[in-house]
Structure formats: structure tokens, C-alpha cells
Amino acid sequence: MTLAAVSGSLAAIGYGLAAIGPAIGIGLIFAAYINSTARQPESAGLTRTYLFLGFVLVEALALFGIAFGFVWAKGS
Amino acid sequence: MSDAQLGWTALSYLIAGIGFWGFVGWLADHWLKTGGIAIGFGCVLGAGLGTYLTMRRLGA
Amino acid sequence: MSGQASVLAKGVPWPPSVDEFYLPGWFYPWITKFTVMVWIAVAVVLIFFLVSYRRPKIVPTRAQWLAEEIYAFGRNGIGHDVIGEEGIKFAPYITSLLVFIGVMNVFGILPFFQISPDSHIAFPAALAIISWVLYVTVGIRKHGLVGYLKVTTVPPGAPWLLYPLLIPLEFLSNILVRPFALAVRLFANMFAGHFILLVFTLGGVVLLGSSSVFLKPVSVLSWIMAIILTFLELLVALLQAYVFAILNAVYLQSSLAAEH
Numbered sequence: 001m002t003l004a005a006v007s008g009s010l011a012a013i014g015y016g017l018a019a020i021g022p023a024i025g026i027g028l029i030f031a032a033y034i035n036s037t038a039r040q041p042e043s044a045g046l047t048r049t050y051l052f053l054g055f056v057l058v059e060a061l062a063l064f065g066i067a068f069g070f071v072w073a074k075g076s
Numbered sequence: 077m078s079d080a081q082l083g084w085t086a087l088s089y090l091i092a093g094i095g096f097w098g099f100v101g102w103l104a105d106h107w108l109k110t111g112g113i114a115i116g117f118g119c120v121l122g123a124g125l126g127t128y129l130t131m132r133r134l135g136a
Numbered sequence: 137m138s139g140q141a142s143v144l145a146k147g148v149p150w151p152p153s154v155d156e157f158y159l160p161g162w163f164y165p166w167i168t169k170f171t172v173m174v175w176i177a178v179a180v181v182l183i184f185f186l187v188s189y190r191r192p193k194i195v196p197t198r199a200q201w202l203a204e205e206i207y208a209f210g211r212n213g214i215g216h217d218v219i220g221e222e223g224i225k226f227a228p229y230i231t232s233l234l235v236f237i238g239v240m241n242v243f244g245i246l247p248f249f250q251i252s253p254d255s256h257i258a259f260p261a262a263l264a265i266i267s268w269v270l271y272v273t274v275g276i277r278k279h280g281l282v283g284y285l286k287v288t289t290v291p292p293g294a295p296w297l298l299y300p301l302l303i304p305l306e307f308l309s310n311i312l313v314r315p316f317a318l319a320v321r322l323f324a325n326m327f328a329g330h331f332i333l334l335v336f337t338l339g340g341v342v343l344l345g346s347s348s349v350f351l352k353p354v355s356v357l358s359w360i361m362a363i364i365l366t367f368l369e370l371l372v373a374l375l376q377a378y379v380f381a382i383l384n385a386v387y388l389q390s391s392l393a394a395e396h
Binding site for chain 2: 165166167171175178179182183186187190
């Protein structure tokens with residue numbers, strides 16, 4: 001006997017959970033860049049490459065979540 | 077050869093390459109009944125040959 | 137959804153089907169709109185660099201200066217800074233990737249095209265496979281097959297008891313996941329960007345056609361969001377091209393790294 005049931009799209013919950021990690025990661029990366037530039041402004045140009053590289057690598061995981069949300073969605 | 081002429085010549089090499097070899101691919105497909113993949117091969121081959129010809133003749 | 141069709145212009149196919157991607161006529165199904173877009177991108181890149189560098193002058197013309205700046209960015213900014221002296225050899229490949237992917241991504245916001253070929257997994261997958269073959273071949277050519285596997289999979293400075301745990305992990309991460317991540321990163325960025333623009337634009341249209349008169353002005357807000365997101369999409373397009381090129385350089389550098 002079913003006591004309670006939750007219906008709807010599981011992929012939506014999955015994407016919501018999957019977005020937590022990359023959000024924290026991107027916050028950490030930009031915080032590190034801002035901190036390092038505030039301590040030594042001349043290094044801003046040197047570290048900008050790593051800023052973009054790190055941002056895109058972490059953002060990729062968030063976007064995997066969007067893409068796989070559609071791949072694994074169950075029909076309705 | 078002026079620059080604008082050069083641009084149009086390069087574009088014509090590319091379009092002619094794709095068009096001609098795509099047509100050859102269509103003929104091969106029509107006679108061999110391969111269901112269309114020969115057109116694809118012909119177009120890709122034509123694009124590659126057109127690029128090569130452009131680089132050879134018009135490149136620095 | 138079909139109730140809102142009266143708001144759209146007559147003759148606009150709604151809702152769109154898969155057939156919208158194909159060209160009419162006897163090209164079906166081998167030449168799609170994406171095929172033509174990729175050919176146009178190749179023609180634009182080829183003709184721009186050809187025409188602007190045809191007769192190079194000491195004091196450059198504007199087009200020559202732009203072409204030299206773009207090539208210098210790929211050669212020095214990415215090839216030399218990331219890989220080192222051997223990176224100059226790969227500068228043409230890296231700059232080609234940068235410019236070609238940049239042009240294809242910008243098609244996503246250009247008025248007549250409005251979708252990037254990179255939003256279908258096939259095109260980024262092909263580019264990622266070419267990059268994978270390149271960095272594995274370069275690594276094998278420098279270290280030999282066993283040597284390359286050793287450099288790639290054995291992490292330096294780890295206690296050798298952990299090797300059975302670390303080696304499969306490094307193998308998976310360096311040789312299997314890298315091309316997959318390259319392709320899906322580019323694909324997902326372009327797909328998501330296109331999707332968000334669609335949501336806000338069509339949301340504005342649907343709000344305009346709503347029955348409540350208080351919701352109609354909200355469609356203007358939705359369209360303003362769409363304009364802001366178009367600028368963001370331009371930034372993302374160019375950034376994704378830059379990151380694809382620089383990740384290729386990083387993987388080439390890790391293949392060319394000296395033995396440790």
C-alpha cells in the first residue's frame with residue numbers, strides 16, 4: 001500500500017543537486033582571483049589565464065548537468 | 077590581382093569544389109544506389125580539394 | 137501551445153519539427169542547414185586570412201593588422217606561453233581552432249543564422265577527436281608507447297603502494313575523459329545559451345498573447361532580458377573558443393612534458 005507518492009520530473013531535482021558543487025567552485029575561483037589581485041595588483045594579468053581556465057573547467061560540470069538533464073529525462 | 081578579386085576567386089574555388097564533387101557524388105549515388113552517402117562524401121571531398129586549391133594558388 | 141500560434145506571424149512553422157533543420161529539395165538528408173553554416177564559417181576564415189595577408193606591408197593595413205593580432209594571440213598568448221618553445225610548431229592548429237570555433241559560436245547570435253553548429257554534439261565531437269589523436273600521437277612520438285603511458289598515468293611522488301589505485305584513475309582521466317569533456321563543454325555551453333535565448337524570446341511572445349491585460353507589459357521585460365543575455369552569449373561564445381584552444385595547448389604540453 002503506497003502511503004505517499006511524489007510524482008514529476010526527477011531530472012529537475014537532479015539538476016538542482018548537480019548545480020550546488022559548481023556554484024561553490026566558481027565562487028572559490030573568483031574569490032581567489034580577487035584576493036590575489038587585491039594583494040598584488042601587478043599579478044592581475046598573469047593570473048587571468050588561470051581564472052578563465054578554472055572558470056570554464058568548473059562551469060563545464062554545471063553544463064553537463066543541463067545537458068544530461070534532457071538526456072536522462074523520463075518522457076513526460 | 078586586387079584584394080576583392082582575390083576574395084571572389086577563393087569563394088568561387090570553394091563553391092565550385094563542393095558543387096562539382098557533390099554532383100559527382102550524386103551521380104555515383106544514382107548509379108550505385110547507395111542511398112545518399114555518396115553525396116556526403118563528394119561534398120566533403122570537394123570542400124577539401126577546394127581549400128587545397130585555394131591555398132596552393134592564392135596562398136602567400 | 138497551439139492557441140498562441142495566432143500571435144506569431146502567419147507562415148511561421150510552430151511548433152518546429154526536426155524537418156526545420158533540413159534544406160528543401162534533393163539534398164535531403166545529407167546536407168542540412170548546419171552543413172551549409174560550417175562551409176560558410178570555413179569560407180569566411182579562409183578568405184579573411186588569405187586576403188588580408190596577400191601582400192604584406194611593413195606598415196600594415198587594418199585587415200593585415202587584425203589578422204596578425206589574432207595569429208599572434210594564438211601563437212604567443214597560447215602556444216608559447218603554455219607549451220614553451222615547442223609550442224610554435226602547433227601555433228597554426230591552435231589559431232585555426234580558436235578562429236573557427238569563434239566564428240561558429242558567433243553564428244549563434246547572428247541575425248540570419250541564430251544557431252551555432254556547435255550546439256549539435258557532432259561538430260564539437262569531431263574537433264575533440266582530432267585533438268585527442270593529436271596529443272596522443274605527439275606523446276607517443278616523443279616518449280614511445282610505453283613511455284607515454286608511464287608519463288601520463290603514473291603520478292610523480294606518490295608512494296608506490298597506491299599505484300594500483302592511481303593508475304586506472306589517471307588513465308581514465310587523461311586519456312578517456314579529456315576528449316569527452318572537451319566536446320561536451322563546448323556543446324553544452326552552446327546548447328544552453330541557445331536554449332536560454334529561446335526561453336526569454338518565446339516567453340515574451342507568449343506573454344504578449346496572454347489573455348490577462350496586466351501580463352502584456354511583462355513581455356517587454358522578457359525581451360530586455362533576451363537582449364542582455366545576447367550580450368552574455370557573445371562573451372560565452374568567444375570565451376568557449378579561447379578555452380578550447382587553450383585546453384588543447386595544455387594537453388599538448390602535458391604530452392610533451394619531460395620525463396620525471
